[in-house]
Amino acid sequence: MSKKGSFNPLKDFYWLSFFSLLLFFLVITAFYKEANPEWKQYQQEFKKYLEENISQESASALELSVKQIWLPELNKVDRCISCHLGYDQPDLVRAPEPFAAHPDIKPHSMMKMGCTICHGGQGFALKKKDAHGEIEHWEEPLLGRKLAKEYGFGNENALIQISCNICHRRDENTPGLEMINLAKKLLTQKKKCRTCHIIDGKGGKLGADLTFIGDKSAERFDFSQIKDNLIQGGKPLSVLSWHFEHFMNPEAVVPGSKMPFVEYSDEEAWGLAMLMMSWRDVNLPIMLIPKEKREEAPSPEETVKTVKLSPVEWGKELFENKNCSECHTIGGGVEIGPDLKGITEIRDIKWLRRMILDPEGMEQTDPLAKKLYQEYEEVGMPTEELTQEELEAIIKYIESFNKK
Amino acid sequence: MKIKEKLSSLWRKLTWTWSPQSNREASESVVRNFWLHWFPSRISLRSLSWGYSLWLGTVAASLFAILTITGVLLLFFYIPSIQNAYWSIKDLDNVVVFGWLLRGQHRWAAHLMVAIVFFHLMRVFFTAAYRDQRVWNWYIGIALLIVTLFLSFSGYILPWDQLAYWALTIGMGIARAIPFLGKSINFIFVGGNVLGQNSLLRFFVLHNFFLPAMMLFLFALHMWRIRKDGGLACMDRLIHETGLKEVPASPTKTYSLLGVTEGTTIQASTTEVLDESNSVRSSPHLVRRIALVFLVTTVITLILAMISPAPLEEFANPSVTPIPAKAPWYFLWLQELIAVTTIKIGKITISGALIGGILVPGFLLLLAIVWPFLDRSPKEAIGIWFHKKRRIQNAVFIFICIVITVLIVIGLYLRGPYWIFFWPWQPWPEIPTIF
Numbered sequence: 001m002s003k004k005g006s007f008n009p010l011k012d013f014y015w016l017s018f019f020s021l022l023l024f025f026l027v028i029t030a031f032y033k034e035a036n037p038e039w040k041q042y043q044q045e046f047k048k049y050l051e052e053n054i055s056q057e058s059a060s061a062l063e064l065s066v067k068q069i070w071l072p073e074l075n076k077v078d079r080c081i082s083c084h085l086g087y088d089q090p091d092l093v094r095a096p097e098p099f100a101a102h103p104d105i106k107p108h109s110m111m112k113m114g115c116t117i118c119h120g121g122q123g124f125a126l127k128k129k130d131a132h133g134e135i136e137h138w139e140e141p142l143l144g145r146k147l148a149k150e151y152g153f154g155n156e157n158a159l160i161q162i163s164c165n166i167c168h169r170r171d172e173n174t175p176g177l178e179m180i181n182l183a184k185k186l187l188t189q190k191k192k193c194r195t196c197h198i199i200d201g202k203g204g205k206l207g208a209d210l211t212f213i214g215d216k217s218a219e220r221f222d223f224s225q226i227k228d229n230l231i232q233g234g235k236p237l238s239v240l241s242w243h244f245e246h247f248m249n250p251e252a253v254v255p256g257s258k259m260p261f262v263e264y265s266d267e268e269a270w271g272l273a274m275l276m277m278s279w280r281d282v283n284l285p286i287m288l289i290p291k292e293k294r295e296e297a298p299s300p301e302e303t304v305k306t307v308k309l310s311p312v313e314w315g316k317e318l319f320e321n322k323n324c325s326e327c328h329t330i331g332g333g334v335e336i337g338p339d340l341k342g343i344t345e346i347r348d349i350k351w352l353r354r355m356i357l358d359p360e361g362m363e364q365t366d367p368l369a370k371k372l373y374q375e376y377e378e379v380g381m382p383t384e385e386l387t388q389e390e391l392e393a394i395i396k397y398i399e400s401f402n403k404k
Numbered sequence: 405m406k407i408k409e410k411l412s413s414l415w416r417k418l419t420w421t422w423s424p425q426s427n428r429e430a431s432e433s434v435v436r437n438f439w440l441h442w443f444p445s446r447i448s449l450r451s452l453s454w455g456y457s458l459w460l461g462t463v464a465a466s467l468f469a470i471l472t473i474t475g476v477l478l479l480f481f482y483i484p485s486i487q488n489a490y491w492s493i494k495d496l497d498n499v500v501v502f503g504w505l506l507r508g509q510h511r512w513a514a515h516l517m518v519a520i521v522f523f524h525l526m527r528v529f530f531t532a533a534y535r536d537q538r539v540w541n542w543y544i545g546i547a548l549l550i551v552t553l554f555l556s557f558s559g560y561i562l563p564w565d566q567l568a569y570w571a572l573t574i575g576m577g578i579a580r581a582i583p584f585l586g587k588s589i590n591f592i593f594v595g596g597n598v599l600g601q602n603s604l605l606r607f608f609v610l611h612n613f614f615l616p617a618m619m620l621f622l623f624a625l626h627m628w629r630i631r632k633d634g635g636l637a638c639m640d641r642l643i644h645e646t647g648l649k650e651v652p653a654s655p656t657k658t659y660s661l662l663g664v665t666e667g668t669t670i671q672a673s674t675t676e677v678l679d680e681s682n683s684v685r686s687s688p689h690l691v692r693r694i695a696l697v698f699l700v701t702t703v704i705t706l707i708l709a710m711i712s713p714a715p716l717e718e719f720a721n722p723s724v725t726p727i728p729a730k731a732p733w734y735f736l737w738l739q740e741l742i743a744v745t746t747i748k749i750g751k752i753t754i755s756g757a758l759i760g761g762i763l764v765p766g767f768l769l770l771l772a773i774v775w776p777f778l779d780r781s782p783k784e785a786i787g788i789w790f791h792k793k794r795r796i797q798n799a800v801f802i803f804i805c806i807v808i809t810v811l812i813v814i815g816l817y818l819r820g821p822y823w824i825f826f827w828p829w830q831p832w833p834e835i836p837t838i839f
Contacts, residue, residue, distance in 0.1 A: 007449050007452065007684060007689075009684075009688075009689055009692070012689075012692050012693055012696055013692070015696055016692065016695065016696050016699065019696065019699045019700055019703055020699065022703050023699065023702065023703050023706070026703065026706050026707065026710070029710065030502065030505055030706075030710065033710070034501060034502055034505075066499055075487070075491070077491075079498070079499075120839075124491065124494040124495065124498055125494075125498055126498050126499065130498075137565075137566070137715070137716065137717040137718050138718070139718055139837070139838055140838075140839075141839050143839075147839060159839075217721075217723060217724040217838075218835070218836040218837055218838055219724060219725065219727065219835075219836070221836065223836050227833075227834075227836075231834060236837070236839065237834050237835075237836045237837065238836060238837045238838060238839050239836065239837070239838050239839075240838070240839055242836070277838075
């Protein structure tokens with residue numbers, strides 16, 4: 001009977017009651033948590049703000065609920081407006097954050113584009129930290145004040161230019177994108193990038209293809225040379241920083257790099273770095289592509305067909321469009337490649353044709369081409385696809401300088 | 405007065421289909437009630453005690469029940485497509501009412517279940533409860549452990565985030581190392597040669613149909629065998645101590661289940677041992693205690709889910725390897741073994757996937773299968789924790805468990821980027837980000 005005494009059914013009953021009570025309180029807590037999300041507090045505050053500063057009607061018209069812009073084409077849901085409540089009310093321009101109206105950005109439509117496509121952040125989220133992307137496992141932080149400060153930009157919206165340029169990539173000059181515009185200007189003025197880099201399918205093969213460089217993941221960049229400096233300097237260890245440092249001094253970031261050193265100002269280098277970040281392969285719905293850029297520019301061949309050019313004029317066009325002018329001048333002195341003035345007289349014409357059509361093959365087999373390759377710092381000439389007519393036109397164009 | 409009587413009779417009608425008039429009838433109630441018929445009518449105090457079984461099997465079954473309930477609810481929100489799965493989870497976390505709680509509880513219950521099922525296996529080993537007629541239940545138990553592991557792993561894949569994608573990559577890498585069959589197994593589970601929509605759908609079907617169905621079937625078998633094997637192993641002790649000879653079962657009282665097993669009932673002999681001094685009626689004492697265990701398990705998973713909600717990593721990206729890519733914790737000891745046994749001689753790398761991924765776990769599984777026949781300890785050791793005569797085999801078993809735990813801890817906490825070893829006081833190098 002002593003064993004029987006060790007089992008007390010009442011004890012089980014007490015524990016059962018205790019844990020039932022605990023479960024009850026847990027359920028209450030869960031309901032409380034569910035009923036009081038962060039966004040609701042913002043909406044209550046906003047309601048109060050409307051009552052005090054705008055009108056009673058507008059306050060009572062506000063329904064407390066999750067608000068979102070749903071963009072099926074972009075596979076995005078932006079719930080930012082659950083807290084940024086005055087975004088579409090122009091009379092709230094002077095309201096405090098997060099209730100202030102969004103500045104006028106016509107012709108862009110917030111209802112068609114949402115928020116995160118420009119500002120970054122996590123549109124799905126409803127808590128401030130999650131939504132602003134200040135958490136682990138979200139790679140697109142808010143391109144706002146906090147991040148701009150980390151990079152030392154005076155303009156808190158500076159980084160949004162990167163998002164703008166994803167759509168406006170083909171614009172020469174986009175109003176409001178000072179740094180990107182500056183970078184684009186550098187690109188068209190000096191445009192030596194294509195000597196070594198392919199951009200949009202054109203260019204040399206010595207460097208990386210830059211067409212969609214903005215999609216390259218952080219782990220594929222070599223930070224070994226700049227890591228310590230960045231951490232000590234309190235700068236973000238990021239791809240954007242990498243691009244900046246690399247434009248400022250390519251060899252310091254990638255030892256043995258053949259990329260020429262150009263003295264850029266800080267602003268220019270940041271602009272170029274931002275331009276790189278913006279070159280991304282994003283499937284844009286047709287409605288978001290800037291109108292004037294929906295048509296492709298005519299190719300040189302099409303130009304020839306429509307505007308009858310003389311062989312020399314066509315050759316000039318080709319010399320520039322097929323990237324010859326990136327490295328060669330005709331009578332302008334040696335640049336990356338030799339000056340081509342008088343080349344048709346000193347070289348055998350057959351050798352010249354082969355050299356233009358298949359430079360990469362020639363540099364491996366032909367002794368003269370090999371010698372030139374060594375002489376010009378081993379920067380190889382990229383192969384461009386040319387038709388027989390195009391080849392002759394280029395040669396005619398180079399020849400036209402002989403008499404001058 | 406009349407109303408009170410009426411109410412109480414209504415209450416009785418709702419709660420009791422039939423009310424017992426005597427103790428004997430109360431015992432028979434267990435047989436009459438569908439929900440209770442798998443319990444014995446009386447349960448020994450030893451089986452009922454907290455200390456003997458630690459109630460680990462009941463906890464595991466409770467966790468499976470919680471997983472089934474939360475899982476069915478999650479099914480209403482989850483979309484098994486690689487484009488949408490991730491975003492449907494984001495919605496669960498952000499806007500679905502109690503979505504965060506459902507997911508958190510499901511995840512915690514799943515992790516706990518793996519651990520608890522293994523603890524249950526340890527308890528069975530330490531009490532030598534896997535011998536003689538219980539060998540079959542030991543095997544069913546091992547099968548249940550394997551099903552639990554695969555259920556947990558297949559659930560890991562479903563959010564289709566970086567964690568899922570790379571855990572699957574590692575898992576399939578191990579599967580490919582299986583001699584002869586590796587490539588075909590990989591092809592079947594991946595649904596091709598490249599991870600993608602097919603892989604997700606296959607793991608979805610495994611997770612939601614095949615594995616739970618297998619679990620339910622094996623669970624039923626497991627419960628049934630407990631009864632047919634004479635209850636928990638501590639019952640053998642009771643028979644031994646009371647000195648009662650086993651009463652030969654009536655030759656006319658036989659059973660058979662779908663031809664899986666048959667014989668004369670063993671239970672007939674053990675019930676002779678149970679009397680008022682050493683046992684209580686299962687209904688309500690066993691039922692109440694099972695309810696208590698289920699309740700405590702529910703409360704614990706709820707608390708854990710509320711304190712630490714389920715994480716979700718970045719959208720699965722085949723071109724970005726998380727640094728480092730780790731398997732779920734219960735497979736980490738294998739990943740660690742693979743890393744340790746991968747040898748580089750000059751330019752040749754000998755992959756450790758075969759040793760760490762196949763041979764070692766295969767050997768351990770084989771050992772578990774043959775062990776009941778290699779075990780030479782006396783019958784008195786059955787049903788007693790850490791019996792003196794089992795000292796050596798218990799030590800070996802503890803050693804194996806410690807090695808596995810240490811490997812898991814190393815993998816979990818001491819392996820940093822590129823699987824480099826870091827002590828806890830050594831900071832991990834900062835990993836570059838996009839912005």
